[in-house]
Structures are given as C-alpha cells and as structure tokens.
Amino acid sequence: MRAVITVIGKDMVGILAGVSNICVKYNVNIMEVSQSIMQDLFAMIMLADISDSNAPFAQLSDELKKYGKQNALSVHIMHEDIFNSMHRI
Amino acid sequence: MLNTNDILETIHMIQDENLDIRTITMGISLLDCADSDIDRMCDKIYDKICRYAGNLVKTGEDIEAEYGIPIINKRISVTPAAMVAAACPDKNPVKIAHALDRAAKQVGVNFLGGYSALVHKGFGPGDYALIESIPQALAETERVCSSVNIGSTKAGINMDAVAKMGHIVRECAELTADNNCFGAAKLVIFCNAPEDNPFMAGAFHGVGEPDCVVNVGVSGPGVVRAALAKVPDANITEVADIVKRTAFKITRMGQLVAQEASRRLCVPFGIVDLSLAPTPAVGDSVAHILEEMGLESCGAHGTTACLALLNDAVKKGGVMASSHVGGLSGAFIPVSEDAGMIDAARCGALSLTKLEAMTAVCSVGLDMIAIPGDTPAEIISAILADEAAIGMVNSKTTAIRLIPAIGKKPGEDMEFGGLFGSAPIMDVNTYSPAKFISRGGRIPAPLQSLKN
Structure with a gap:
C-alpha cells in the first residue's frame, strides 16, 4: 500500500531529515518527494511505500503527528487512494 | 505523482472545512x-x-x-x-x-x-x-x-x-x-420513507433490502460554502457548477469509504447518501451556503430558490461520483443542528411557514424544530398532514421531527447539546384544525401515482 505524507508549516532546517528518519525507523520506502514554498508556508509531499512497514499504520501515523507537534508542523499520513478517488475519474 | 494542489485541497477540506463521512x-x-x-x-x-x-x-x-x-x-x-x-x-x-x-x-x-x-x-x-x-x-x-x-x-x-x-x-x-x-x-x-436511508433518526432497513448491507452518508456543507466564498461575484450558473463539482469530490470520498467498509466487513455495499448534513459547529452549516449565495439571512425571500439550486446541484454532482446513490440525498435543513438556521430562527428571519416552503425543494422536511409546549396534538397532526401532502404530491421524501418543548414558550430555547445543537422555540399558527384531523380516513393517492 502506498501512502501520502504531507508536512505543512514554517520552513526550518531538518524537516526532510526528521520525517525521513521516522520512515527509516519503520522501514517505509520513500518513492517521491516534492517540496514547495507557498507564501511563507513550507509544503512537503512524500509518496511512500508502506507495504513492508514493521509496525501498524496507526503507530506510524502517531509518531509522525508527534513529530509534527514538537516542531509546530502539520503532518499527515493518508492512504493514497483518498486523493486518487477525489481528484481522478 | 499526484498534483500538490489537489493533495493540499483535500487536506484543507478535512482540516479546515469539516469534510467528513457522517455515518457508516x-x-x-x-x-x-x-x-x-x-x-x-x-x-x-x-x-x-x-x-x-x-x-x-x-x-x-x-x-x-x-x-x-x-x-x-x-x-x-x-x-x-x-x-x-x-x-x-x-x-x-x-x-x-x-x-x-x-x-x-x-x-x-x-x-x-x-x-x-x-x-x-x-x-x-x-x-x-x-x-x-x-x-x-x-x-x-x-x-x-x-x-x-x-x-x-x-x-x-x-x-x-x-x-x-x-x-x-x-x-x-x-x-x-x-x-x-x-x-x-x-x-x-x-x-415516502426511503428504505436505505443511513441517517438518524429516520433510518430503517427496508423489506426489499438484502439480509445485511452497508450504507454510507457523506457530508460537507463547509466545503461547499468555502468553494462559493472563493468566487463572490460569480453568476448563478457558475454557482451551480461549483456546487456540482464540490459535491462530486465529497461523494467520491463516500464511495471510497463505502467500498472499503463493505470489503472489510464482508457485507454488500448498498448506497451512498449524498447529503449535505450540517452540524452546529461553525463552518458546517447549510444556511451559511444559502447566505453565501447572496442572502442577508437564511429565511429571507429567495431562500427557497437558493435551496432548490443547492439541492439539485448536489444531486447532479454526486450522482456520477457513486455507483449507487440512495437514501435521502440532498440538502438537510434541521433547525437545531445548523448554526446558521439557529441564528436565523432566533433573529426572526426564519419562520415555520418559510421552512415549510423550503421543504418542497430540499431532501427532507421539517427537521429538529422546537414548538411551544402547549401546542395541541391536532395542530401537530395538521403540521404532519401538510408536510406529508408536500411529499406525496412532489413524489419526494418529507420527514418531520418536531419537539414540543414542554413548559416552554416561543422565544425560549431548547438545548440538546452535541450534534443535536439548540433550537429556539418557534411560533405555531394556533387556529384550530381539530375538525379536519378528527375526520380520519385516507387522502387518496394523487394523480402522480398513476404512472403505470
């Protein structure tokens, strides 16, 4: 299963490293990364393969959210299909 | 890869505009x-x-x-x-x-x-x-x-x-x-009760349904209002188009969740009910959509027209997004459960008679309306008869949920809390329909029923 990780917040050093580290810890393979700065807001979107993840989805999600909270970022991980179904016919 | 703006739009809808699946x-x-x-x-x-x-x-x-x-x-x-x-x-x-x-x-x-x-x-x-x-x-x-x-x-x-x-x-x-x-x-x-309605309090499992089935009701008035707020000067054709496009996206969520729930529960998927179901939360109101269209307050003249447009556009947008559409499907107008309706009723802009007119073009009927506690049973019956007549003649569902506020008078409030919100007690016409109600019998099926 593939999931989309989104990170939105104020740009600062180490966001990519921080999120990537969590992915490594859970054996999640990052397939694509795109970053953009919209106004002064940093938005990073990662497409990740979580099929070989070594922990339940909820645990990974909680850890990412915790990381987000500690760094004043909004971090979400959601199943890829939610975006596919909404934006593709 | 997916478009960045599409991803952010979805997240924005969920985080800030109260997009949710209302019920499985x-x-x-x-x-x-x-x-x-x-x-x-x-x-x-x-x-x-x-x-x-x-x-x-x-x-x-x-x-x-x-x-x-x-x-x-x-x-x-x-x-x-x-x-x-x-x-x-x-x-x-x-x-x-x-x-x-x-x-x-x-x-x-x-x-x-x-x-x-x-x-x-x-x-x-x-x-x-x-x-x-x-x-x-x-x-x-x-x-x-x-x-x-x-x-x-x-x-x-x-x-x-x-x-x-x-x-x-x-x-x-x-x-x-x-x-x-x-x-x-x-x-x-x-x-005209639907047999596959997933929304309470009127949900029941009809006799034509399979042994077990999963139905899903979507929501998202906040998303529609936010989409309209981005184009304050659009003409009404464009407004209808925006509602359609938004309803399509909302309903796709419902379809996805319904299919997934059906698969995981090993129960057949029934329908998606593509309704705009408000909650008392700020930014989750159907009345505010109508106001976004250009009304000073819900209940003003023009409300019925705006609601007709909204109800129709929601169906048109949603119907292509789901393989099976059913239930009530349309815009709900429960007074106590909608922050904008509560305000409109409280300031006197929205009356019971206007609500009755609105029910001719929305997906349900007189919903979550508090009436004075001393309203006699025959007046309640007559309200039911009026509402049922609208449903019968227009071949649509009408549902009535009235709450006689025992011991309270117009101007006072009923506080239900949670998703049920609060309802200002509305004035009821007190001229007596007692003789009409006491006659009993049946109103014959209208000409519209003879379609065979």
Missing part, C-alpha cells in the same frame, strides 16, 4: 428473528445484531485512521420492528426496543434506527401496538430511534395515522420532559 450505517434484517415468544425473539434480535455488527465500530475507526478522513458515526438500521412484533400481537413491543438498545450498547454504536412502522395505507398487525409503545420505548431506551411512514405518493396519506401521531409526538416529549423532551427528537414521521 449497517442495515440488518430482523425478519428471520420473528417468534411467537417475545423473549425468544428479543434474544434472537440481540444475537443477530451483535453477530453482524460486532466489528462495525472497529472497522470504521480503522478506515478513519488509514485514510485520514473522519467518520463521525457508526450506526445500525434494522427492519421496521412492527413487522417482527406482529408475530406476538398481544405482547408489549417495548421489550424489543430494550433488546435493540442493549445490542446497540454492546456493539458500541451511538444510535440504532428501526423501531418503526409503515402505515401509509393502513395499520397491519403489530403496527398499532408498536406505535402506541413508541413514547415509552424512546423514554426508556437511550440509543433506539423510531420512525413511522404515514403516507406515500403511491398510497396517499393515512389520516388515522396522522391523527394518532400528533398524540404520540406530544407523549414522547411529555415522557422525557426532564431530559429536554429528547424522546421527540428520536422520532421521525415520514411520507
């Missing part, structure tokens, strides 16, 4: 639970619901976590209880309500609908006893919801049932007077 409702047939021994029947009902719906709440929570979309309610609808109660006509069917309540608590759903009777053409065995027991059942149970279908386009309106239900609505309120008359908020009176 599992419909369960109780027909095979009928038994001439009422205690044995109650055991069978309890066991079947627990067996079928044991994983419903957990599955809903799993989908919510994985897909990141909030699923607010997990609920159950069952075969109208009057049908199984008919197997033991001399027993008080309240025992069935208690069995349903126990089962709802056991599986962890917050409401269970189907303590219902379908009497649009007349009372069958079990119907009368069940209707008589509704006030007691709703007062003694916590999670059971009840509904009665009193009319249809095909059958006309059963005026004996209309007269009876006026008294039942009052009794429901009186028996729960110390609890905000909440019994009446769990009772819906229908004309």
